[in-house]
Amino acid sequence: MSDNFIERARYTCAQGGAAATVTALPGGIPILHSPSGCAGNFAWSQNGGSALQVGGYCGTLAMPSSNIQERDVVFGGDSRLREQIENTLKVMDGSIYAVLTSCVTEIIGDDIKSIVADFKNQGVPIIGAETGGFKGNSYRGYDLVLQSLFRDFLERGVVKKKKQVNLWGIIPSYDPFWRGNLEEVRRLLELLGLEVNSFFLTDDTIEGIRQAGSASLNIVISHTYGLEAAALFEEIHGTPFISLPLPIGASATESFLRAVSKAAKVSSARTETVISTEKKRYFRYLEPLTDCITDLDLQRYAVVVGDANNATAVTKFLADDLGWLPELAVCTDVLQEHEQERLQEQLKHLESRYPVSLVFETDSSQVRGHLQKKWPVTGSGKYQNVFGPAFVIGSSLDRELALEIGAPHLSVSFPVANRAILDRGYTGFRGGLRLIEDLLGAVVAGR
Amino acid sequence: MSNIDLKTPPKREDRLNACIAHGSTICEMAAGKGKKSCLQNDGDRSFTQGSICLLLPALAMLNSLPDNVVLMHGAIGCGSCTHSQNANVRFGTTQRQGKARDAVWISTAMNESDVISGGEDKLELAIIEADRRYKPFSITVVSGCVPGIIGDDIDGVVLKVQPEVNARLLPIHCEGFKTKIWATAYDAVYHGIGRTLLREGEQPATADGLAPFKGLERLPNTVNLMNVSSMGQIDEQELERLLKLLGLEVNIFPVFAHPESMVKATQAALSISTCPTHDDYFLSYLEERFGVPSLIQHMPIGIENTGLWLRDVAAHFGLEEKAEQIIAQEEKELSEALSGFRPLFAGKKVFISAGEFRALATARLLEELGFQMSGIRSFHHDKFAEVEYEKLAKSSTEDYVIDIADVQPFEEANLLRRLKPDLFLGHANGNGTAAKLGIPTHAIYHTALSYIGYKGAFELARRLQRQLRNPSYNRKLAENVRLPYRDEWYGDSPFTYITKGATA
Numbered sequence: 001m002s003d004n005f006i007e008r009a010r011y012t013c014a015q016g017g018a019a020a021t022v023t024a025l026p027g028g029i030p031i032l033h034s035p036s037g038c039a040g041n042f043a044w045s046q047n048g049g050s051a052l053q054v055g056g057y058c059g060t061l062a063m064p065s066s067n068i069q070e071r072d073v074v075f076g077g078d079s080r081l082r083e084q085i086e087n088t089l090k091v092m093d094g095s096i097y098a099v100l101t102s103c104v105t106e107i108i109g110d111d112i113k114s115i116v117a118d119f120k121n122q123g124v125p126i127i128g129a130e131t132g133g134f135k136g137n138s139y140r141g142y143d144l145v146l147q148s149l150f151r152d153f154l155e156r157g158v159v160k161k162k163k164q165v166n167l168w169g170i171i172p173s174y175d176p177f178w179r180g181n182l183e184e185v186r187r188l189l190e191l192l193g194l195e196v197n198s199f200f201l202t203d204d205t206i207e208g209i210r211q212a213g214s215a216s217l218n219i220v221i222s223h224t225y226g227l228e229a230a231a232l233f234e235e236i237h238g239t240p241f242i243s244l245p246l247p248i249g250a251s252a253t254e255s256f257l258r259a260v261s262k263a264a265k266v267s268s269a270r271t272e273t274v275i276s277t278e279k280k281r282y283f284r285y286l287e288p289l290t291d292c293i294t295d296l297d298l299q300r301y302a303v304v305v306g307d308a309n310n311a312t313a314v315t316k317f318l319a320d321d322l323g324w325l326p327e328l329a330v331c332t333d334v335l336q337e338h339e340q341e342r343l344q345e346q347l348k349h350l351e352s353r354y355p356v357s358l359v360f361e362t363d364s365s366q367v368r369g370h371l372q373k374k375w376p377v378t379g380s381g382k383y384q385n386v387f388g389p390a391f392v393i394g395s396s397l398d399r400e401l402a403l404e405i406g407a408p409h410l411s412v413s414f415p416v417a418n419r420a421i422l423d424r425g426y427t428g429f430r431g432g433l434r435l436i437e438d439l440l441g442a443v444v445a446g447r
Numbered sequence: 448m449s450n451i452d453l454k455t456p457p458k459r460e461d462r463l464n465a466c467i468a469h470g471s472t473i474c475e476m477a478a479g480k481g482k483k484s485c486l487q488n489d490g491d492r493s494f495t496q497g498s499i500c501l502l503l504p505a506l507a508m509l510n511s512l513p514d515n516v517v518l519m520h521g522a523i524g525c526g527s528c529t530h531s532q533n534a535n536v537r538f539g540t541t542q543r544q545g546k547a548r549d550a551v552w553i554s555t556a557m558n559e560s561d562v563i564s565g566g567e568d569k570l571e572l573a574i575i576e577a578d579r580r581y582k583p584f585s586i587t588v589v590s591g592c593v594p595g596i597i598g599d600d601i602d603g604v605v606l607k608v609q610p611e612v613n614a615r616l617l618p619i620h621c622e623g624f625k626t627k628i629w630a631t632a633y634d635a636v637y638h639g640i641g642r643t644l645l646r647e648g649e650q651p652a653t654a655d656g657l658a659p660f661k662g663l664e665r666l667p668n669t670v671n672l673m674n675v676s677s678m679g680q681i682d683e684q685e686l687e688r689l690l691k692l693l694g695l696e697v698n699i700f701p702v703f704a705h706p707e708s709m710v711k712a713t714q715a716a717l718s719i720s721t722c723p724t725h726d727d728y729f730l731s732y733l734e735e736r737f738g739v740p741s742l743i744q745h746m747p748i749g750i751e752n753t754g755l756w757l758r759d760v761a762a763h764f765g766l767e768e769k770a771e772q773i774i775a776q777e778e779k780e781l782s783e784a785l786s787g788f789r790p791l792f793a794g795k796k797v798f799i800s801a802g803e804f805r806a807l808a809t810a811r812l813l814e815e816l817g818f819q820m821s822g823i824r825s826f827h828h829d830k831f832a833e834v835e836y837e838k839l840a841k842s843s844t845e846d847y848v849i850d851i852a853d854v855q856p857f858e859e860a861n862l863l864r865r866l867k868p869d870l871f872l873g874h875a876n877g878n879g880t881a882a883k884l885g886i887p888t889h890a891i892y893h894t895a896l897s898y899i900g901y902k903g904a905f906e907l908a909r910r911l912q913r914q915l916r917n918p919s920y921n922r923k924l925a926e927n928v929r930l931p932y933r934d935e936w937y938g939d940s941p942f943t944y945i946t947k948g949a950t951a
Binding site for chain 2: 002003004005006007008009011012013014015016029032034035036037038039040041042043044045047048049054055057058060061062063064065066067068069070072073083084087088090091092093094102103104107108132133134135136137138364365397400415417
């Protein structure tokens with residue numbers, strides 16, 4: 001990892017994450033307060049990294065944008081923004097509008113708060129977020145939009161409903177598996193008898209989001225993303241939150257459901273019934289795989305490279321469920337120390353007690369070096385203990401590593417240039433099965 | 448002082464009076480100087496959608512350069528478009544070098560404290576570390592909006608650090624807010640190449656001061672074929688084939704050309720543009736400083752255009768007769784090959800949307816295939832395209848709409864609902880609107896596909912036949928999803944939000 005640059009960053013800026021987040025809301029219309037190029041930069045980022053998902057109802061080049069120019073930089077962009085919002089309301093059909101600032105408009109000090117407030121006071125469903133690219137990456141932008149939504153859009157003082165929960169923690173599009181991952185968790189929560197608002201799925205409505213303050217519990221399926229928003233939610237609406245790792249496969253999902261049940265006060269009888277029904281199905285499906293798993297010797301060493309949600313969650317699944325040997329996990333996000341510790345903590349308590357090294361490294365080209373440190377090839381001549389048979393699970397940027405070590409590869413974390421993902425997800429029991437299909441499918445592809 | 452002596456190239460709205468906001472028709476655009484065809488004052492829009500900035504096309508070129516590191520000086524998001532461009536790089540290197548190679552792009556990822564205290568120190572360290580880690584031939588130091596506003600002097604940093612590193616350092620200015628004409632990107636890249644890799648003074652002085660780069664000879668039979676990042680190797684091969692039939696040797700620049708080989712561009716007897724929007728800045732430089740004459744008209748897309756392009760080249764070398772033979776033979780073979788497609792295409796209406804030259808040349812080709820134009824959106828307008836509007840005005844029996852717009856899909860949605868074309872050809876990330884309206888769509892460029900020359904005419908026809916034979920995907924999409932515009936918008940004029948500039 002370099003102190004001076006980030007190589008092939010696996011995300012875009014705060015505004016890009018924010019724009020994708022607004023696009024994913026029901027009837028969401030982002031209004032970029034930006035130079036013209038930001039929207040296109042995000043369109044091309046998704047085109048190359050989001051597993052063939054570009055935009056949505058109003059994304060990419062359809063997004064309204066003030067397209068400020070040099071004269072606005074000199075004289076200020078406030079009046080241009082007012083004009084842009086007024087005309088956006090005439091042309092674009094949305095249920096929520098979100099003004100998102102850029103590097104340029106923040107540095108020149110445009111006052112979006114008062115502009116947005118003026119429109120809000122006229123009854124326009126509008127929020128604003130300061131998402132200048134220098135504030136952080138796309139995950140940061142996701143959190144900033146959620147904060148703004150919780151602060152300025154959600155109705156305040158609504159009556160709490162005992163069984164109502166909100167679910168978030170996965171960024172739309174910049175996690176190409178966001179839909180599938182949210183859907184499976186939502187399905188499981190509903191089996192527990194909970195009513196779920198998940199903001200970004202087709203089952204969600206803008207009215208449901210407006211009433212999200214009625215939730216008794218917020219569930220963030222991340223140890224990293226969306227947590228500031230969760231704290232703000234609690235402060236404003238008094239709903240506590242629980243932050244749990246992305247649950248992939250049977251073991252993680254079992255713990256996830258027990259933790260949620262405890263926090264949401266679901267009876268343990270009901271929870272155990274759900275777990276046993278789901279697990280029964282899961283293992284019924286795995287059962288016929290057993291012969292080939294053994295006969296074809298499908299156990300693998302693995303390197304897992306991914307964002308803060310996926311790096312540890314996939315690693316845990318490999319170690320605790322599939323019985324693979326994930327020697328090295330690489331988290332490609334730039335994280336603060338306490339965030340890094342939370343992720344380290346996850347891998348210290350694996351059921352399998354498999355000793356995984358988790359490193360924090362943004363740069364694809366440096367992963368090989370970490371692997372050599374972790375697994376120096378011992379022996380010589382014909383008796384070498386090489387790292388193999390191996391598998392590389394990461395982004396499409398990790399294909400080079402896979403080629404170098406002669407391993408198959410699967411893209412599961414942004415950028416995913418080489419797969420088409422619509423509602424595929426790896427969370428829950430069903431997601432665990434999908435991941436096994438995809439991993440073993442890659443191993444036997446030449447069969 | 449010429450433009451190349453400036454730190455940054457002038458923006459095209461100043462240099463070429465280029466514009467992006469105008470609603471017009473083909474007849475008006477072709478009406479001659481003093482009228483709509485020579486816009487002196489661009490319009491504005493009071494409602495706009497996002498598009499791109501010069502950074503994107505600049506990176507599309509820079510990422511393709513072998514042995515080069517693209518060092519982005521800006522916030523972390525600037526340049527994330529490379530994730531898509533990297534697919535082109537992988538495809539292009541597979542074709543040219545037999546092995547997929549990922550581009551190497553890095554970012555100084557300027558944060559809040561860099562915005563306050565400046566990013567020059569960080570940039571300096573980043574250059575030094577990139578040089579040691581990747582050992583590249585060159586590092587292109589690309590500045591985004593943030594350094595442009597806070598006043599980081601990337602040229603100063605490059606000048607200071609150059610003696611400490613092995614890589615050649617090319618500063619490339621891509622501050623997006625400074626120009627609305629993203630074709631300024633080509634000037635920015637060529638400016639960096641010209642000033643750094645082909646510096647004046649590195650060639651020995653001759654009587655007329657015009658000589659190839661130091662140590663190189665003039666090659667009387669060699670031409671520079673200027674490619675563009677939207678053109679794949681398959682299209683380069685088609686043009687190379689035609690030029691070789693004339694007996695010429697071909698050097699291809701600058702996309703996928705090794706930076707070290709750029710000096711060879713000074714040896715050629717002629718530079719040939721394939722897209723006048725792309726190359727005028729650099730070709731003028733080669734002509735002024737190294738005495739390499741150039742041709743910059745006609746894009747070799749379409750039957751007539753390819754012939755015109757080839758005739759110009761032949762005339763330069765006195766090979767007119769040979770050219771006529773080649774063209775006659777090519778057109779005869781192509782005409783026979785196309786005959787089977789014509790009944791399906793005859794009279795079908797098509798709407799085209801892309802960069803100006805590409806859009807207009809492709810429109811001519813589609814007319815040649817039997818389609819009828821129902822409208823064109825050019826992403827900008829400048830003087831180089833006037834002759835193309837004239838060609839199209841002459842070949843059409845009916846007037847049709849021209850929308851000068853830096854994408855702006857809301858205008859397009861409005862137009863398409865009125866015009867109901869049978870086919871839409873659009874730029875990357877620009878076909879979604881037409882698709883959601885149920886119109887058959889095809890990409891107007893893709894580096895894996897053939898578009899250019901005689902071969903391109905045939906291959907495009909083959910693909911359009913495929914799209915027209917089964918447009919079910921778009922039809923079903925249109926039945927089930929809607930565009931994000933209010934119903935009232937479709938009742939307004941498509942040019943309602945164009946202010947100041949004249950509208951039709």
